[in-house]
Amino acid sequence: MSQTGPLTDSGLVQLLTPAGVRLEHPDYSPRIAHLDAEALRGMYRDMVLVRRFDNEATALQRQGELGLWAQSLGQEAAQIGSGRALAPQDYVFPSYREHGVAHTRGVDLANLLRLFRGIDHGGWNPADHNFHLYTLVIGSHTLHATGYAMGVQRDGLVGTGDPERDMAVVAYFGDGATSQGDVNEALVFSAVNNAGLVLFCQNNQWAISESTTRQSRAPLADRGPGFGVPSVRVDGNDVLACYAVTAEALERARSGGGPTLIEAFTYRMGAHTTSDDPSRYRSAAEEEYWRQRDPIDRVRALLAAEGELPAEFEAQLAADSDALGERIRAAVHAMGRPSTSSMFDHVYAGPNAIVDAERAWFQEYEASFLGGGEGAHR
């Protein structure tokens, strides 16, 4: 990797090397000091399960069961590390690749696939998990998150000092989104309003086929100070470092300290989506370089080196992974079409006269066909 420009790996917060060796950091090591072997195994397990889920979803798309799939392959550390740092009351605005974060928020992974199967606009109730629906429009949700964080401010849910009450808002987005006006506006608004927002950028180095080098001359994290937003670059394939920097940013947000920009320097090991062919724009050597820096391998190496990876744990995890794959497969096969009137369900939070009238008209229209009744048009 180059030593200058947006792809430099200098200045990254790192607590775990690719070889699985712990590093000490004066600011961040204390933030993971409480993570014991059990917690570490939990992170490892999450990462393995999410990767298995991701691979299963990719296969299901190739078998015609999903219209599209956006892989999280290679970004498990950034997602599990940051997701595990969240408190239950924190609220997350994901883009569409945050499968690992969804898992840490308790969303049933199978429900993520409803959107990609084309049968649902969402798949879960965001209020149940404080995890918003996936946003496909690049960067737009960073503004939603900013507004939400400003609302949290006005509700008096930051800076009270009550750890059960103070909440942070996190927006996940990618390197490509930083080129969008929305993300820059989110930085401006969150900064001047001192909103309790964590802008978590997973720089996976490719905005579909466009390299980060085509979008920035400097590391993305360097943009934060220009907006008056403190920023940090972290090794996005280091689950411990991602946990640590996120914990710091969340603490700042909850305490009323305002926004933070995190650049998690990671790599999209898979294609942008199943419709993409990365071999057309990047080299096999580059992919191999990052395969050597696999986020899961280094956690496994650490656990093994510390003697905290019993064979029975590995065996159980393998079995659980397979079971998850089969469960996901079966769940997708069982997903039927939604009722056509469901499109009216969540237009407004409450009753709405226009929507009610349109629903009634549509039901009448549906019923007018031969063989009548909802769904007769199919």
Add this chain to the structure above:
Amino acid sequence: MPTFEEFRLPDAGEGLTEAEIVSWSVVVGDTVAVNQALVEIETAKSIVELPSPFAGVVTALLVEPGVTVEVGTPIIVIDTDPAGLLTGPADAPEASDEGHGSAVLVGYGVGEHASARRARRGGPASGAPAELPAGSAAPAAVAAGSTVAPVTPATTPGQAASPVSRPTTPAARADGPVGSAGVNGSAERAAGRSASGATHALAKPPVRKVARDLGVDLDAMVGTGPGGIVTREDVLAYAARAEGRTLATYPADDLPWLASGSVSADGRQTRVPVKSVRKRTAEAMVASAFTAPHVTVFQTVDVTRTMRLVARLREDREFADVRVTPLLIAAKALLIAVDRHPDVNASWDEASQEIVYKHYVNLGIAAATPRGLMVPNIKDAHRMRLKELAQGLAALTATARAGKTSPSDMSDGTITITNVGVFGIDTGTPILNPGEAAILAFGAIREQPWVHKGKIRKRFVTQLALSVDHRLVDGELGSRVLADVGAVLEDPAQALVWG
């Protein structure tokens, strides 16, 4: 009992309709696991590997490498129960081996949809709430598609249900991603429908309304849209053909109007396949119009003297047995003009980049016949005396009217006259007979006021138009030819000077 499952080519991208099979990773007889790579395909977007949705033994590879197939086409057959542990309806492996042909039965296509949806609406069969339709939760749905056995049409879903109901069945998959063309193919759709008794074709609500307004049955037609969806065009085309009846013809008919046509249900349209003369005319005219740059020159001529000559010749004993018409004089005038300007009697040879000058005139006469437009020609017309020319014209016309014009009668024409005047038309801009450089349109002859010898008189007047191939005939030559024709028609005695 072996249970054969087909894997249909999925849409590996967004909205792709086809893909090329690049290479198979398995051969017949291989045992494969779920998600094991089966085949590499190339789409418009990328090369991807397709993982197996089934565990079992490969029974047949249905598509050769290098072949591009549509999304939804079965590409491989896998026996998911090679040990025969499960019992089920008798199957026919050879049917599966036939690939596409067997898809009618094997895929059981949309019929599964039918079972699943009917079960859902029916309620009791699946027990599933209406909001959670189909899927493998409904036993009937699983059953109908869980075997590829061709006997299922005769088997009720319930009967087939128990033996082989597993989640990973085509039935479950039949409810695949909305918008994906997971199931298509007209034959299997049709078969699936008829087999399952009743189901609904896929169509958008506005299309359904069109169908209802036109009174046509959506389920009876074959959808050509993505995934076999019936489109608006399908409905309109079907309505146009629906109950189309072939026109009755009777042996005594000479050439029935629109024979071989079919009449639309409302009787307002008849469709006739383009063939024979119509087709050749279309091809010739397109070829001529779009290869030879046409220039047309016009002249209005006082043909009163020609009319007098025609009247005299009709009284002439020598012409007693032939029909003398103004066209005959026009033909003679054109022959004289060609004699004076042989350059116009030529052909452009694109292949050899040569101009071919003909030292003979095969005079084409455009003839409207019941079979369509024919352009037979009078061979070596340049050698003929007027009476021979009259006989040639008569023979040519009679042959054409009888529909007996032979290909040789129409070949090797060198220049043509089209007698639009017989229809009362003043003139036109004729299109060249392919391979010729000039065509003369002979308009209607009318009595009109005309300045004759300084006074306005009632005279017979006509219009002439000559189209030429500008590649080899310039405006000057074309104008001179037409002027000569006009001069002879204006004063046939001029023929004595030039003849």
